[in-house]
Amino acid sequence: MPIDLEALARELGVDLAGTTTPATPADHPEAGKNPLPDGENPCRHPTPAPRRQVPASAGNGGGGQEDCRRLPAFAGVLPAVSAGNDFADEDGHKPPLEGGLQALPATPAGVGAPARVAPTPPPVVLVEDLASLEGVLPLLAREEVAGFDLETTGLDLNTAKVRLVSFFLPRAGRAYVLDLFRLGEGVVEKLFSGEGPGLVGHNLAFDxxxxxxxxxxxxxxxxxxxLVDQVLGHRARMRPLEEVAGEAGIPLDKSLQASDWSGPLSEAQVRYAGLDAWAAWAIRQAQEPQVERLGLREVVAVEMAALPAVALMRLRGVPFDPGLWQEAVAEAEARKEATLARLREFEAGLLQGAVNWDSPQQALKALKALGLALPDTREDTLAQHGEHPAVKALLEYRAWAKRVSTYGREWGKYLHPKTGRIHPSWHQIGAETGRMACSKPNLQQVPREPALRRAFRAPEGRVLVKADYSQIELRLAAVIAQEGAMLKAFREGQDLHALTASLVLGKPLEAVSKEDRQLAKALNFGLIYGLGAEGLRRYALAGYGVRLSPEEAQTLREAFFRAYPGLKRWHRAQPEGAAGLRTLLGRRRITDRYTEKLNTPVQGSGADGLKLALGFLYQELVGRGLQEEVYPVLAVHDEVVVEAPEALAEEALALLVGAMKRGMEAVVKGRVPVEVEADIYLDWGVETWAEVL
Structure with missing residues (x-):
């Protein structure tokens, strides 16, 4: 069945036409579930610990006496089996993951009841001729959901071949394994064209x-x-299929995970492939009752909405110019050597002789010999003495050394030889907050330095459309804390940093200087997550170049919370010890760390909004038939980058901004305006397209 964006949008309170339905208390995802005391933060409340869910019986549909068999000319309909369990699979040819929009369908009647015994694996049928395939297609078409898995000849999306397509069809009570080496890869279009069952699998981004x-x-x-297992357990890493299956009491042997799928198939391999698809379906049956019990229906819908977009990012990759990158690396190497030479000048006369400035111990000893009595050489400690020429040189040296070691020449190894692009591993849930993560390489941590980001350059005739949420963490914190002054400022379109400077420093808005606003940025972004005075002092200097004495930091901190008392109440409302937290859409996490109790609802709500945006964007692109030409290539916390041909640049910009607004509006539900800043570039945010027109 197609993904109904409008259904989920209505449920979340967002109008696809662009207006947002104002939230009422009943609109909140926790309404009617766990009523909270008046004034208590709706994003923090005790959450019951998950209990082990015993899977429902999968039935046997003729049972285990049938093993793997080839299907002759198919006739008739096999008896349906009773509803069973739903589990996912991660087959040996899937890289492990670490951590459409629609209200999820209700669990079918009879599904989810605790089982007395482990579910019985179904018969597995090998399909390797077109006549047999024609018999399977009607069975596939009548299913609402089906277990699904691919076996491929390798991990590389651009070079590996699909060998087997496996489905478990619950009504038929059998798993069907289609051998594409015998049937031809062209049959895949018959399987997935038009409407079909919802696909249930493990690590589906790969498939x-x-x-x-x-x-x-x-x-x-x-x-x-x-992904659902990650949502249920607020895990930052996706667990392997066999681990999730074992916990649910579903028998699964993964010993053939890494076998050769390019040669003749053994009966054991075929059975393995079919049972992976069955396990996926079985695990879902175990997961659905837990999703309902924990109030995570909307969160799972968000993740499933974003999933195809994440898969598309994985496939398309990111444009990358190795020549421009090497220029940036060469410059960083030269700067590193130049600053090291400056440091060497301070070694003259030191009793210890040559200093290894990469060693914190030797650097500390050298600085003490130069008259600086420092407790350590941490960056924030050194920043307090940044005017000293040796300290200044050391800070610069470390910055360039880190640039060389982290973003050096070895990045060329990530360039795909066939596509000429970088295809990183995107982890849809890469943190316990629900945020995405990226690895091999980690593109989310590439600094905003123009020398580096210009290397991510669109091919000739194409552009990169970049869109960012404006001050989204502050907006979300204001909503969660119910901070009236902040909410009013955002609703009236005021400059929040200027307002903070005015309130804290006691100045009229028109008298606020650029320096005052810089200070206010440090206060706004530093104090929403509970920094103390000393933490604020270090943060302001390291992040914003604002130097504060301990007394000034304490005074400013007190003034900030007088200006925004809602934030202070929110901070004080956090309980001692472990507590259950919720994002605005209901994503849960249990933690006993104070700072996590503050940043989880904010960053998690931001992640929910961005993932909804990716889901809306994907549906718009596919609905318009643009997905081969316009597609997302990067997602960095509050930013999405889309690649498009120049002829579609303006349309891509409008689609991206619209999707991002709708996604986050579904989270905030009219309580604060959502603003998106976007432009069209030739690269990752350095050279605008308009500059060359």
């Missing part, structure tokens, strides 16, 4: 990306049991 590489963009509602 979906393989389908997309063949021009197929399934619109059925997916259910990734790996």
């Amino acid at each position: 979906l990306a393989f389908l997309m590489a063949r021009g197929l963009y399934p619109l059925g509602l997916p259910w990734d049991t790996g």
